[in-house]
Amino acid sequence: MSEFTEDQLQRYSRHIILPEVGGKGQKKLLNAKVFIIGAGGLGCPVGYYLAAAGVGTIAMIDNDEVELSNLQRQIAHSVKTLGKPKVESAKNTFESLNPDVNVIALKQRISKNNIMEFIKDYDIVVDGSDNFPTRYLVNDACVMAGKPLVSGAILRFEGQVTTIIPGDGHCYRCLFEEMPPAGLVPSCQEAGVLGVLPGVVGGLQATEVLKLILGKGDVLKNELLIYNALKTTFRKVKVPKNPDCPVCGKNPTITELLDYDAEYCTMR
Amino acid sequence: MEEDIKPDKKINIKGLICPYTFVKAKLAIEDMEVGEALEILLDYEEASRSIPKSMEDHGQKVLKVEKINDTDWVLVIRKEKE
Known part of the structure; x- marks a missing residue:
């Protein structure tokens, strides 16, 4: 393990002295590749903490530019990066925090045409997207590609986290088989969010990712964690794998990626 | 305490x-095989107490803690588990 530099010994010392991490675990983190969907409220803290932890390769995909209204919660961006692509802004922030980390900035929209090619070289996918079409696209792609997925969602004062291990645990469609009709989904105009909420939820997602890489502890497999910031409550709901799930069940009806309707307004 | 242990590293x-101090000692132990013994020479007094305690907490066996002169200690730790 002496191949750590002196800087790395100092930077990661609080990891290395943990029995569950150690030098070997830190090496796993440095060799890990994580793909993050979205460089917004969730993607920022997830990427920030994974970069701090020394996760060696972090890709982020997002097609938006930084706006002033983002800065209430999207902590990787700043007034200096207003108008710039979010992924570039985040890349600069993460690489300034930790030069060990290679951040791959993808300024484009994730779609059924590019997702399989993007995720194939990564160990874990993180969903920090803000809309249902993307959430279902990412779920279905990860199930088909067999990639572990740490999914997070936030709205107003409530957040959800779940970890999908294809072939082993549940998937997002076991939980909610179909996308809700557009009228039932709160649009950005209706939906505020407490600025710190994505920090909590993104922190939980980053923790799930680190445990998956290290192979330690328990993840939210077959479970959905619901955090209520107003009440300060955490609630775990069991989500059994559905044998009749259209994408991960015994006889799946969804065997290739669909035309995920993108008519929902994107939250900024 | 066992005496006259021949360290492997x-x-x-x-x-x-x-x-x-513990970071270096832990990384050295991680690279060794179970059953092998590590000798550590150090001059930071607190570490002469904290390294043995931490090693035991991690499941390793402390074979020796000895102050060898005014400034230095020698510890010998046997790796008991990965």
């Missing part, structure tokens, strides 16, 4: 303070 961490 020796490290000199004189000049280092906590937690880097």
Whole structure:
């Protein structure tokens, strides 16, 4: 393990002295590749903490530019990066925090045409997207590609986290088989969010990712964690794998990626 | 305490303070095989107590803790588990 530099010994010392991490675990983190969907409220803290932890390769995909209204919660961006692509802004922030980390900035929209090619070289996918079409696209792609997925969602004062291990645990469609009709989904105009909420939820997602890489502890497999910031409550709901799930069940009806309707307004 | 253990590996961490004393000792142990013994030479007094305690907490066996002169200690730790 002496191949750590002196800087790395100092930077990661609080990891290395943990029995569950150690030098070997830190090496796993440095060799890990994580793909993050979205460089917004969730993607920022997830990427920030994974970069701090020394996760060696972090890709982020997002097609938006930084706006002033983002800065209430999207902590990787700043007034200096207003108008710039979010992924570039985040890349600069993460690489300034930790030069060990290679951040791959993808300024484009994730779609059924590019997702399989993007995720194939990564160990874990993180969903920090803000809309249902993307959430279902990412779920279905990860199930088909067999990639572990740490999914997070936030709205107003409530957040959800779940970890999908294809072939082993549940998937997002076991939980909610179909996308809700557009009228039932709160649009950005209706939906505020407490600025710190994505920090909590993104922190939980980053923790799930680190445990998956290290192979330690328990993840939210077959479970959905619901955090209520107003009440300060955490609630775990069991989500059994559905044998009749259209994408991960015994006889799946969804065997290739669909035309995920993108008519929902994107939250900024 | 067992005496006259022949260490399989020796490290000199004189000049280092906590937690880097333990960081170096732990990384050395991780690279060794179960059953092998590590000798640690150090001059930071607190580490002469904290390294043995931490090693035991991690499931390793402390074979020797000895002050060898005014400034230095020698520890011998046997790796008991990965």
